[in-house]
């Protein structure tokens with residue numbers, strides 16, 4: 001694949017949070033990352049290394065303590081509409097039905113929901129296997145089903161940039177694989193830049209063009225790995241020798257080598 005221009009850039013980004021002791025917690029330190037247009041970038045790293053923090057910085061929900069995050073050459077200083085986000089836990093509105101939750105971004109952004117939006121919402125719900133739950137309230141769905149509603153909601157806006165923070169962690173293993181292939185299909189049909197956080201090495205290798213492997217806190221980039229497996233990825237991808245090679249290499253990076261400061 002020809003290399004596409006970078007659209008999101010982390011330039012010397014650090015993030016420190018105040019903590020009760022007053023000492024401060026350095027979550028991220030000196031991060032330099034270039035994210036290319038329409039690439040699928042996975043981010044892997046130990047718990048607490050700042051993965052969600054870097055996603056919130058891209059979304060404009062958090063401003064770095066030092067350094068800059070820029071999108072299309074402009075420093076991110078506030079939340080932006082063209083970004084879709086799926087959080088670890090589904091953040092649905094409990095008083096809206098499943099379908100109204102999916103169309104909510106349209107209501108919020110344009111003040112109305114068109115018949116076309118509803119049709120697309122229904123198609124997304126069908127894809128997520130949730131057609132028969134469209135008129136239900138979220139609390140009557142399992143955690144995994146609620147998460148699928150949240151994914152459908154993020155996809156309805158068809159954002160240029162899709163930020164996904166461990167979106168499949170609440171799903172059972174089978175649904176998780178199904179969702180991975182659905183996500184790949186959508187991404188191939190409607191190209192977008194996806195930044196996908198996960199704790200699963202196979203999931204990262206299956207999905208991504210590149211994988212950013214981070215060190216433990218303070219989070220730094222340990223290595224950026226090119227996933228040179230052919231696309232489209234299928235169930236067979238899991239059994240390719242190169243798949244295991246990449247997965248083993250990442251495992252070593254994550255678990256055996258200390259980070260040199």
Ligand SMILES: Nc1ncnc2c1ncn2[C@@H]1O[C@H](COP(=O)(O)OP(=O)(O)OP(=O)(O)O)[C@@H](O)[C@H]1O
Nearest residue numbers: 017018025027046047048049050051052053054217
């Ligand atoms: N608002 C905040 N105030 C104080 N500390 C914070 C805040 N947000 C994050 N942190 C701290 O920053 C560090 C990085 O947190 P973050 O949630 O980004 O990690 P993560 O890699 O996404 O973790 P996990 O994989 O467990 O979800 C953690 O030590 C966390 O406690």
